Amino acid sequence: MSMKTQRRGRLMALGVALALGSVLLSGCMGSAGSATSTGGGATTAPDNGSATLALPTEPANIDPIMMRSISAWNMYYAVFDGLTRIDSAGKIQPGLATEWKSNATQDVWTFTIRKGVTFQDGSALNVSDIVYTYNKILASDKSTNRVAIAMISKVEATDDHTVQFTLKNPFSAWLNQVATIGIVPEKVYEAEGPDKFPNAPVGSGPYKFVSWNHGVDYKVTRNDDYWGDKAKIKDITFSFVGAPDARVTGVESGTLDTAIIPASQVPVFTGASNAKVVEAASNQIAFIGVNTTAGALSNLKVRQAIPLAIDRKSIIDSLLNGYASPTGQPVAKGVTGYVDGFPTPKYDLAAAKKLVADSGYDGSEITLQYASTGGSPTDPEVAQAIAADLGKAGLKIKLVGAEQSSLSLSLANHQITGLYLNAWSPSSMDGDVVVSQLLAGGPEDYARSPEMAQLYLDQQAANADKRADVFKKIWSWNATNVSNVPLWQNTNTYAAASTISWTPAVDGIYRAAEVGRSAK
Incomplete structure (x- = not known):
């Protein structure tokens, strides 16, 4: 059996395990948009020492009022609780709310709040703290969380254990949105403010804040008064390690216990006695974005040639070491909105050439922007391979590389000049945001x-x-009109100490409380 066949076998087994986990972990859904659960009971956790978890980037801020970022969620999920939570398989579970329901039009949502929850400073968590958190976000024009809950018309406490949201429009993904909003204690936040609170945050989550050494690490310790299952490891350090090589050598040397690594570095750990590789399907889709108004790209036939001209399998095998799966939709399996059986465009160079010829394309230059640094380590090579494939179809492609932050600014400001290579991983695990x-x-x-x-x-x-039916129409519209070209669903590869027991989350965010370890 070849290494590639073995790898595919491991990925298939992992997919089955994730699917079974989804069944076992998903909440009990009631009728007409309601769900109930009793939640987890308190348990006693052994003191399994400490662990250091590597993060590729350090968030600019770790304040659930002000900041919404993938890197910050690693700490959010350790220190804070939301009304619901997204488990490692991407499913909604009870959090501070034990049950919820919506009206028939899904624009009024009511949550029953868990009794007896305390913040890490010993004060009681009240419904008023929940109302405060949401209103504080809505009142700040600097909060990057504001856009995620902008559809709120009113949030109010209807009694001591119930909070109700009235939305401006129906929103079926509301349970996913509230999972990403950490609740803060009103008295503490008002006293500290957004400048001081991130440096000594107080939440109700499974870990308590210890220290933040900017540029180096973020430390937490187990909250033994947590309302739910206690964290498996007592002390956790989130270490900020940007360089992929440094993450690899960190796990090799034992200074790091887990780290996401490039697929090309997986062979480093073959036969290692103190470390192992952990593979996990991710929620990230790589794609080619298209400015449909730019020059030749305004021609539908030119756009329709692009998905046929890209040899996905060849790129995955040669540049990604097989750690990806071709797709034709912009959300990954496991994300709400994924449509089983939706077709992936097949590589058909002859058909792509014919579309280009029939379009009347005049040979004008089409830019392909990509992250030359700061993005995925393979982005430059992938961009070159895609440009070569499109060139074979008759399109003249000009590669334009830039630092990831610069590319992100162009994306945010609607300033793409042609095509661009990017990836989307919705941490809400819902296709709505995509x-x-x-x-x-x-x-x-x-x-x-x-x-x-x-x-x-x-x-x-x-x-x-009914949402799957609508998502299928959306993906079909995109396949026909080619506003973007989904390429593949990435597979995350991690290096971990051999003593670590852990199933990586599909969204790539640490659930620190679920990381365990055996005695060293």
Whole structure:
């Protein structure tokens, strides 16, 4: 059996395990948009020492009022609780709320709040703290969390254990949104303010803040008064290690216990006695974004040639070491909105050439922007391979590399000049945000289609059992009109100390409380 066949076998086994985990971990869904659960009971956890978990980037801020970022969520999920939580398989579970329900139109959501929860300073968590947290976010024009809950019309405590949200429009993904909002104690936040609170945060989560050494690490210790299952390891350090090589050598030497590593570095750990490689399907989709108004790309036939001209399998095998799966939709398996059986474009160079010829393409230059540094280590090589494939189809591609932060600024400011290589990983584990950003009026949507705008609203208003039908229409519209070209679902590869027991989350964010270890 070849190494590649072995790898595929491991990935298939992992997929089965994740699927089974989804069944076992998913909350009990009631009828008509409601769910109930008793939640986890308090347990006694052994003192399993400490662990150091590597992060590729350090967040600019770790304040659940002000900051919304993938890197910050690693700490959010350790120190703070949301009304719901997203488990490692990407499913919604009870958090501070034990049960919830919505009205028939899904624009009024009511949550029953868990009794007896305390913040890490010993004060009681009250419904008023929840109302305060949401209103504080909405009142700040500097909060990057504000856009995630901007659809709130009113949030109010209807009694001592119930909070109700009235939304401006129906929103079926509300349970996913509230999972990403950490609740803060009103008295502490008002006393400290946004400048001081991040340096001594107080939440109700499974870990308590210890220290933040900017540029180096962020330390927490187990909250033994936590309302739910106690964290498995007593002391956790999140270490900020940007260089992939440094993360690899850190796990090799034992200074790091876990780290995400490039697929190309997996062979380093073959036969290692003190470390292992852990593979996990991710929620990240790599894609080519398209400015549908730019020059030759305004021609539909030119755009339709692009997905046929890219040899996904060849790129995955040669540049990604097989750690990806081709796809034709912009959300990953496991994310709400993924449609089973939706077709992936097959590599067909002859058909791509014919579309280009039939389009009347005049040979004008088409830019392909990508992250030359600061993004995925393979982005430059992948961009070159895609440019070569498109060149074979008759398109003249000009590669434009830039630091990831510069590319991100161009994306945010709607300033893409042609094509761009990017990836999306919705930490809410719901396709709503992907559609919003890429296809329905967000900064990466250049088509501005009224038809898509209506489909987006239809998706938000649809009940859970009907959303898949709407998402299928959305992905079909994109396949026909080519506002973006989904490429593949990435597989995350981690190096971990052999004593670490842990299943990486599909969104790539640490659930520190779930990381365990045996005696060294």
